[in-house]
Amino acid sequence: MRKSSKKLWPTKVEQNYKPKISIILPTYNEASIIALKLTNLGRVRYDKNLVEIIMIDSNSSDGTVETAKQFLANEPQGNLRILTESDRRGKSNALNYALGFCTGDVVIISDADCFWPSDILEKAIPFLADPTVGAIYCPKILLNSNQTWITRSEEAFLRSANILRLGESKSGSTVFFEGGFSSFKKEAFDKFDVYETGSDDCGTVVSVIENNFRAMQVPEVEFFTTFPASYRGKIAVKSRRSNQLVRVFGKCLDLLIRKRIRLARAKRTIIPNVLLYLLSPITFFAFIISTLFLLASFPYLLAAFVFLLVPSVRFYLYEFVESNILLFASIFAVCFGKRFSVWPQPEDRMWLKPEVLSQYNLI
Numbered sequence: 001m002r003k004s005s006k007k008l009w010p011t012k013v014e015q016n017y018k019p020k021i022s023i024i025l026p027t028y029n030e031a032s033i034i035a036l037k038l039t040n041l042g043r044v045r046y047d048k049n050l051v052e053i054i055m056i057d058s059n060s061s062d063g064t065v066e067t068a069k070q071f072l073a074n075e076p077q078g079n080l081r082i083l084t085e086s087d088r089r090g091k092s093n094a095l096n097y098a099l100g101f102c103t104g105d106v107v108i109i110s111d112a113d114c115f116w117p118s119d120i121l122e123k124a125i126p127f128l129a130d131p132t133v134g135a136i137y138c139p140k141i142l143l144n145s146n147q148t149w150i151t152r153s154e155e156a157f158l159r160s161a162n163i164l165r166l167g168e169s170k171s172g173s174t175v176f177f178e179g180g181f182s183s184f185k186k187e188a189f190d191k192f193d194v195y196e197t198g199s200d201d202c203g204t205v206v207s208v209i210e211n212n213f214r215a216m217q218v219p220e221v222e223f224f225t226t227f228p229a230s231y232r233g234k235i236a237v238k239s240r241r242s243n244q245l246v247r248v249f250g251k252c253l254d255l256l257i258r259k260r261i262r263l264a265r266a267k268r269t270i271i272p273n274v275l276l277y278l279l280s281p282i283t284f285f286a287f288i289i290s291t292l293f294l295l296a297s298f299p300y301l302l303a304a305f306v307f308l309l310v311p312s313v314r315f316y317l318y319e320f321v322e323s324n325i326l327l328f329a330s331i332f333a334v335c336f337g338k339r340f341s342v343w344p345q346p347e348d349r350m351w352l353k354p355e356v357l358s359q360y361n362l363i
Contacts, residue, residue, distance in 0.1 A: 001167025010170060011216070017129035018050060021121065022104030025055040026094045030112040031062040033352050035071045037112050039363045042077060046121040053080045056098040058088040092200040095192040107184050109200065113352060114140070114180030114225045115362040123221040124183065134188030134213025135205055138181040139165070141222045143360065144351045148229040157319060162219065169216035172265035173209055175248060175273060177201035180223040188213040199244035206251055209266050224360055226351045238322070242330040243338065249277040250334065281327035 023041065027034060041053055057065050068082055083098055095109065106128060110116065120138065127136050139162045145155040161176075168174035182201045188211055193203030205215045228234050253274050255261045261270065357363045 001164045001171070004167035004171040005163050007170050011127065011130040011133055011214075013126045014129035015126050017126050018047060019105040019125070019128070020050045020103065021046065021052070021106045021108060021125070022102035023051065023053045023108045023110060024095055024098045024102070025053060025110055025112060026058070026091050026098070027055060027060060027064050027068075027112050028058045028088060029060045029062045029064060031060070031064045031067045033112060034064055034068050036352065036354065036357060036363055037115070038068065038071050038077070038080070039075075040115045040357070041110075042075070043118045043363070044116055044121055045118050046125075048079060050104075051079055051121075052102070052104060053077070054083060054098045054101055055080065056083045056085065056094045058085045058091075058094050092192045092203075095200055099191060102186070105186055107186055109179060109182045109184075110223075111179045111225075114223050115352075115357060115360075116181065116223050117221060117360075117362065120181065120221045120223065124181070124218045127216060127218050128183065128185060132214050133185075133216055134208040134211065135177070135182070135184045135215040136218050137177045137183065137201070137215075138218050139222050140178055140180050141224050142227050143224050143356055144226045144229065147351070150231055150234050151227050151229055153315065153319075154227045154234065156315060160316075162217070165217040166219050168269040169214075172267070172269040173214040173263065174217055175202055175205050175209070175215065175252065175270060176217075177205050177215070178223075180225050184208065185213070199248055202244065202248045203251070206248060206255070209263065209270070210255060210260055212263055214263070214266065224357075224362060235326075238326050239330070242323075242326040243333055245277055246327060246330040246334050249274045253278065277327060278331070281324045281331060284324035284328065 025037065025041070030037070044051075055068060057068075065082060065084060072080060072082075081101065083101065085094060085097060099107065106125065124136060124138055127133060140158065142151055142155050142158070145151050165174045165176050168176075179201050182204075184204065188208045189204055190207070192200045193207065208215050228237060252261070252270050256267070256270070256274070261267060354363060
């Protein structure tokens, strides 16, 4: 994938491609940052006659809707509509409700704690001009990457993951998407996935691929967000993501068996990921047991572990072990019907301050 990431784009990119866009902004108890988010969206450069913003609130209890309305009273925006749900039923359900009000040819999802540079639409949307491309996303940059060793390790993880995703995008199609900027052609999907995978981004991308469209990462521009600074917060995020990815690749495996994924280029990237996310966690424990047996039988092999002193090797080994343990637990959770449809409030919102966002020219 690293080699593929350096290739030229095999798709058509047209700078003059200007479809009508519907931006869906799902919220739940975002009163502390909703004004910052709306300010950020208002700075994005694109023909205002071709953009509508639909905020869908899932019964917030902290005055999110009232705060948003007060913001609009002070800074009117004719292209913003606020919808509310009477109950909190999860993000995917909220997105599908808002989807019924979208009139754009392209639907973009952006979480309230994710902030866009002003040129994100100008740089990203041209990649949707290719008729074979049904969805795109932009990678994320952490605003608090230097806060703790947890955020520093996540930043390093993202750098490696982005190379993989870019390689997948150029050689076929990626299944991995980010909630900060996920863009879908309306013709490429029917609704956001709720029940099969519980993942509105990656789960919906599977449907896009099933409909014979490609899904791609656009590295030319990124969005900005934060990541939990504590180990407990990190595990909570990774556990939810692992649970969803097990469901996503379980669905991919089912579609492959039933020959519902017909794009050969997509199969080239989906099959290795199915093995990594479904088979690797199971074989991981066999690997651990055999490694311990070899070390006990042949003590001189301990010399090989000197490589663990190399920071990069130590980092990747740690991520490998942690990821496989979480995936293994998620496989069991999925087998027993455990899913995450409603997420708790993240702990890292305190980092989203006007002075930090201004430093990155986001507000």
